[in-house]
Amino acid sequence: MGEDTDGAQQRPRTRRRGQGELESQVLALLQRAEAPTTAGWLQQHLDGDLAYTTVVTILSRLHAKGAVHRNRAGRSYVWLAAADEAGLAALRMRRVLDSGTNRDAVLASFVSTLSPHDEQLLRTLLNEAGPQSDDHPPRTPKD
Structure with a gap:
């Protein structure tokens, strides 16, 4: 990591995903999963360093669009693809x-x-x- 002119550490820049790209990646991973999966499992299997809350947000958006289904599993949900x-x-x-x-x-x-x-x-x-x-x-x- 380099330093900027103020001496602060800079994080390496990661490529920003295009609109809908992350949704497509989550959906593709859900389709390949052998069973309904948790957001934590998806977070571990997605490329990049995504926050758990980011994965849950994407899943919630896909659910609102009718692209995924969710079922209660304890205090959270398990997710499965409803659409390719x-x-x-x-x-x-x-x-x-x-x-x-x-x-x-x-x-x-x-x-x-x-x-x-x-x-x-x-x-x-x-x-x-x-x-x-x-x-x-x-x-x-x-x-």
């Missing part, structure tokens, strides 16, 4: 769509930016899903 990375991205997309004031414009803008391959894939997926009504939640794709 694609599912998490879909949840984010849905949240953006739901927060917009003009859904039609948001969808039209999104579709207009799709590549021909992605547009065809979307058409295929919509055809496979069949007609939807406002009374029924969207179906999840078949595995």
Whole structure:
């Protein structure tokens, strides 16, 4: 560690993660876990020096998004993945769509930016899903 001009010790700088990167890492680790896991276990198995409270915050955010489930285990929780990375991205997309004031414009803008391959894939997926009504939640794709 070096000293700054005042003689104080400087900590080595660590790379700052991109938005959503830590959530993706936590979700990927939960998916690889053989059983529901604790925040402490996740903290030990994640890259870097993360505080326990940081891991719990990320888990709480993922829980609020519906990407993870939690079950009481004594005074704390055990956590398990409810969605994979694609599912998490879909949840984010849905949240953006739901927060917009003009859904039609948001969808039209999104579709207009799709590549021909992605547009065809979307058409295929919509055809496979069949007609939807406002009374029924969207179906999840078949595995």
